[in-house]
Amino acid sequence: MPTLNINGKDMAVDADESTPILWALRDTLGLTGTKFGCGQALCGACTVHLNGAPIRSCVTPISAAAGQKITTIEAVTASDKVGKAVHAAWVKHDVAQCGYCQSGQIMSATALLQGKKKPTDADIDAAMAGNMCRCGTYVRIRAAIHDAAKTLA
Amino acid sequence: MHFDAHALQSQAHFFMPKHLQALMDKAQEATNSGVSDALEGVARRTFLKVSAASGFALGAFPLVAGAQGHVAAPAGLKPFEQPSAFVRIDADGTVTVTINRLDFGQGVQTGLPMILAEELDADWSKVRSVHGDASAAYADPMMGMHLTGGSNSIKNSYTQYRELGARTRAMLVSAAAAQWGVNASALRTSNGFVVGPGGKKLGYGALAEAAMQQPVPEKVTLKDPQQFRLIGKPTGRLDAQAKSSGQQDYGIDVRLPGMLTAVVARPPVFGGKVKSLDDSAAKAIKGVKAVLRVPTDRGGEGVAIVADGYWPAKQGRDALKVEWDTSAVGKPDTKALLAQYRELAAKPGNVALQADMAPLAGAPHKISAEFVFPYLAHAPMEPLNCTVKLDGDKAELWMGTQMPGLDAMAAAKTLGLQPQNIKVHTQMAGGGFGRRAIPTSDYVVEACGVAKAARTAGLSAPVRTLWSREDDIQGGYYRPMHVHRAEIGFDAKGRILAWDHTIVGQSITKGSPFEAFMVKNGIDATAVEGMKEPYGVPMKLSVHHPDVNVPVLWWRSVGSTHTAYAMETLIDEVARAAKQDPVAYRLALMGDKHPRHKAALQLAVAQSGYGKKKLAAGRAWGVAVHESFSSVVAYVVEASVKDGTPKLHSITAGVHCNLAVNPKSVEAQVQGAALMGLGMCLPGAAITLKDGVVEQSNFGDYAVPRITDMPQVTVHIVPSADPPTGMGEPGLPPLAPAFANAIAQITGKTPRELPFKLA
Numbered sequence: 001m002p003t004l005n006i007n008g009k010d011m012a013v014d015a016d017e018s019t020p021i022l023w024a025l026r027d028t029l030g031l032t033g034t035k036f037g038c039g040q041a042l043c044g045a046c047t048v049h050l051n052g053a054p055i056r057s058c059v060t061p062i063s064a065a066a067g068q069k070i071t072t073i074e075a076v077t078a079s080d081k082v083g084k085a086v087h088a089a090w091v092k093h094d095v096a097q098c099g100y101c102q103s104g105q106i107m108s109a110t111a112l113l114q115g116k117k118k119p120t121d122a123d124i125d126a127a128m129a130g131n132m133c134r135c136g137t138y139v140r141i142r143a144a145i146h147d148a149a150k151t152l153a
Numbered sequence: 154m155h156f157d158a159h160a161l162q163s164q165a166h167f168f169m170p171k172h173l174q175a176l177m178d179k180a181q182e183a184t185n186s187g188v189s190d191a192l193e194g195v196a197r198r199t200f201l202k203v204s205a206a207s208g209f210a211l212g213a214f215p216l217v218a219g220a221q222g223h224v225a226a227p228a229g230l231k232p233f234e235q236p237s238a239f240v241r242i243d244a245d246g247t248v249t250v251t252i253n254r255l256d257f258g259q260g261v262q263t264g265l266p267m268i269l270a271e272e273l274d275a276d277w278s279k280v281r282s283v284h285g286d287a288s289a290a291y292a293d294p295m296m297g298m299h300l301t302g303g304s305n306s307i308k309n310s311y312t313q314y315r316e317l318g319a320r321t322r323a324m325l326v327s328a329a330a331a332q333w334g335v336n337a338s339a340l341r342t343s344n345g346f347v348v349g350p351g352g353k354k355l356g357y358g359a360l361a362e363a364a365m366q367q368p369v370p371e372k373v374t375l376k377d378p379q380q381f382r383l384i385g386k387p388t389g390r391l392d393a394q395a396k397s398s399g400q401q402d403y404g405i406d407v408r409l410p411g412m413l414t415a416v417v418a419r420p421p422v423f424g425g426k427v428k429s430l431d432d433s434a435a436k437a438i439k440g441v442k443a444v445l446r447v448p449t450d451r452g453g454e455g456v457a458i459v460a461d462g463y464w465p466a467k468q469g470r471d472a473l474k475v476e477w478d479t480s481a482v483g484k485p486d487t488k489a490l491l492a493q494y495r496e497l498a499a500k501p502g503n504v505a506l507q508a509d510m511a512p513l514a515g516a517p518h519k520i521s522a523e524f525v526f527p528y529l530a531h532a533p534m535e536p537l538n539c540t541v542k543l544d545g546d547k548a549e550l551w552m553g554t555q556m557p558g559l560d561a562m563a564a565a566k567t568l569g570l571q572p573q574n575i576k577v578h579t580q581m582a583g584g585g586f587g588r589r590a591i592p593t594s595d596y597v598v599e600a601c602g603v604a605k606a607a608r609t610a611g612l613s614a615p616v617r618t619l620w621s622r623e624d625d626i627q628g629g630y631y632r633p634m635h636v637h638r639a640e641i642g643f644d645a646k647g648r649i650l651a652w653d654h655t656i657v658g659q660s661i662t663k664g665s666p667f668e669a670f671m672v673k674n675g676i677d678a679t680a681v682e683g684m685k686e687p688y689g690v691p692m693k694l695s696v697h698h699p700d701v702n703v704p705v706l707w708w709r710s711v712g713s714t715h716t717a718y719a720m721e722t723l724i725d726e727v728a729r730a731a732k733q734d735p736v737a738y739r740l741a742l743m744g745d746k747h748p749r750h751k752a753a754l755q756l757a758v759a760q761s762g763y764g765k766k767k768l769a770a771g772r773a774w775g776v777a778v779h780e781s782f783s784s785v786v787a788y789v790v791e792a793s794v795k796d797g798t799p800k801l802h803s804i805t806a807g808v809h810c811n812l813a814v815n816p817k818s819v820e821a822q823v824q825g826a827a828l829m830g831l832g833m834c835l836p837g838a839a840i841t842l843k844d845g846v847v848e849q850s851n852f853g854d855y856a857v858p859r860i861t862d863m864p865q866v867t868v869h870i871v872p873s874a875d876p877p878t879g880m881g882e883p884g885l886p887p888l889a890p891a892f893a894n895a896i897a898q899i900t901g902k903t904p905r906e907l908p909f910k911l912a
Contacts, residue, residue, distance in 0.1 A: 015462070015464070019464045027414070027461075027463055032406040033400065035534075036405065036463070037535075037622065040622070040852075043622075072399070074399050087397050091389070094389045095397065096390065096393060098533070098535070099392065101534045102396055106399075125860050125861045128860045131860070132534070134857060136826070136858070137824075137825065138860040140824075141860065
């Protein structure tokens with residue numbers, strides 16, 4: 001049975017090794033904050049961090065994550081300094097509408113700010129282009145990222 | 154989805170066809186007598202069914218009133234007027250408001266509680282909200298059915314929720330008056346407290362239990378809008394915390410003990426059937442529990458793979474060897490359809506509007522135009538899903554739905570159960586845009602079919618049927634493809650002499666329970682909405698509704714997704730041909746007859762700097778204004794064209810939705826609707842078919858806008874104290890024509906096909 005390190009804890013996952021991280025999280029471990037949107041790394045709803053870097057969990061099999069650190073939305077907004085700032089900015093700017101894509105948006109935004117303290121609009125667009133939002137919350141996503149960057153400065 | 158409240162109100166009774174009304178009445182009756190349901194459910198539904206609900210925990214308001222049977226329901230109040238169904242006040246003062254709509258991003262889970270809390274004088278920091286179910290109380294008070302659509306939520310429930318708040322407040326005041334031995338008229342309320350003589354105060358939480366013993370007043374006095382302290386104030390969403398931390402659950406997140414997941418292999422052509430099936434490889438996959446032949450939409454047949462999770466189910470589906478029989482169904486092809494539609498557009502159809510077309514022949518100036526609009530998928534971010542739990546002669550369903558009442562009826566029929574034995578748990582939905590208001594209840598019926606087949610196969614666990622994105626993009630229920638044709642005659646001053654317009658496209662409601670009241674004289678109201686314009690055009694409008702084997706549906710702003718484009722680009726073209734400023738031209742035609750259009754347009758013009766500001770090199774202004782669902786939105790945009798690629802740089806919106814209950818929500822709706830409108834113009838925004846098979850499959854080939862497409866948007870709202878009109882949809886229609894009009898200013902040519910093909 002493969003073991004994954006998720007949010008700092010080693011967890012045994014009763015699933016085939018080809019299973020994407022997304023479905024191990026959602027169906028096997030009950031961590032449903034990470035969302036299914038397209039299954040093909042096209043929409044970003046399933047974004048998690050693998051060793052701190054944003055990846056699309058819908059196309060990354062658990063076999064590729066053995067022995068590495070997976071961070072999900074549940075932990076990043078609760079215990080990560082940057083993640084907390086992003087969460088606060090998201091609430092302050094009322095970013096979410098339906099909210100379904102926002103876990104992935106927040107994971108991508110957090111990764112951006114972990115690597116770049118003061119991103120420009122162009123940096124934001126580049127980092128967030130893989131995260132779709134059908135409600136069209138992009139204006140507020142940009143504003144919230146700038147705001148989070150300020151609070152972290 | 155479209156329902157015209159004005160047309161509705163002009164009729165003496167609910168505007169549903171008799172058989173649909175009868176169905177709903179039956180469902181309501183059944184639900185009202187649903188004494189076997191959870192206590193909370195019963196008590197919320199009615200004061201009358203008290204005996205079965207004894208022993209309900211104290212401290213909840215005013216459910217206990219019902220539970221204890223001390224207070225009879227006021228005979229004059231309908232279920233949707235009863236505070237017991239909508240308000241609960243806990244001992245700690247928390248106020249929980251039940252919303253009678255699906256929230257799928259539009260913000261009614263905040264807007265409706267704001268309206269109720271306003272009249273209740275509640276402490277907003279203590280207000281929460283929950284979704285209602287398919288009980289009678291949560292039907293739309295004006296339409297008598299459960300529906301989230303037509304941008305109706307705030308519009309149709311504004312007075313309802315104010316009165317609910319005022320009734321609850323009156324009961325709290327009466328309770329305090331009794332406790333203090335003073336006249337109720339000597340008391341006032343403030344921010345969650347009843348305040349008495351000498352400044353003594355009691356919190357709503359402390360009063361809740363006693364308030365439940367008070368009679369529910371039928372008549373209440375509502376505040377003067379000038380006294381509002383919540384309504385009209387930009388207010389953050391109640392679900393912002395949950396939705397910014399992965400804590401918000403949606404239908405797809407429902408987890409029941411032992412629950413299984415099903416994916417369905419559907420026929421490649423709508424309505425096709427299974428000819429032969431080899432499921433040996435699928436069954437060999439670990440986790441696959443059953444492979445079942447199940448009915449699919451439009452009389453088709455598919456294969457469901459039931460497994461202990463999505464991944465094994467999907468692997469099972471990939472491993473199936475199915476031969477399909479599509480011999481009995483039509484195999485539409487976009488190219489052939491376009492040729493057919495063009496031919497129809499040149500022929501007379503059913504006449505929706507009549508005017509004298511004689512001046513057309515001799516008109517000094519003419520425009521002849523043909524427009525092409527493709528099929529569009531809704532593609533909400535949360536893939537469709539429905540979880541079904543069967544238990545003897547009862548069933549429970551969990552899904553995000555815009556019409557839980559109709560879905561419950563459809564589930565009952567599919568499962569062969571009594572409607573009162575179906576319990577729908579409406580879930581927060583990750584978008585919808587019309588896809589979850591489905592007259593055929595396709596994804597619910599299919600999920601019930603899967604659950605039924607699973608039970609027959611010996612699986613007793615609840616089954617979640619989950620769609621992949623490919624299933625969603627290829628599964629139909631698209632905004633119908635349309636062709637418009639227009640011949641316009643006008644004079645040198647731009648006076649329109651005659652306008653001959655033809656629309657060709659499938660009827661959305663034909664064959665559905667909505668047909669009886671939405672199709673008149675062979676014309677589906679949803680196809681021509683938006684042709685009503687503020688310019689006084691002498692128009693002949695005729696309509697063709699061909700039958701095509703492609704399921705179609707309302708798509709955010711429905712008919713106005715195409716009618717506004719044709720109308721607003723053509724008006725602009727006439728203005729430019731007559732060498733008039735497009736804004737001045739529109740305002741002159743509107744005269745004084747359309748003050749809301751005028752105010753919205755003038756506000757957008759003033760805020761954008763149109764005509765005053767010097768634009769950056771290569772940019773041009775584009776303007777459009779359109780009314781849909783009783784609200785008016787005007788856009789002034791800045792766009793450029795570089796190497797044949799148009800770009801939208803900024804959007805200034807002028808909005809007239811009467812009183813904006815939550816301006817933040819209105820702003821978000823306009824931003825999002827504008828982007829969705831922009832999306833219609835961009836490459837990849839089309840569903841096409843070849844030999845009956847949809848050619849797109851995921852976000853790689855069916856493109857929707859990304860952050861890189863998002864222009865600057867500023868939203869300005871015309872101040873008003875009039876009862877609010879809806880804003881879920883009206884921001885969409887005028888965006889594409891405003892963009893097109895800017896492009897026309899640059900290139901001299903209006904794009905007449907969506908998505909744009911400028912080359």
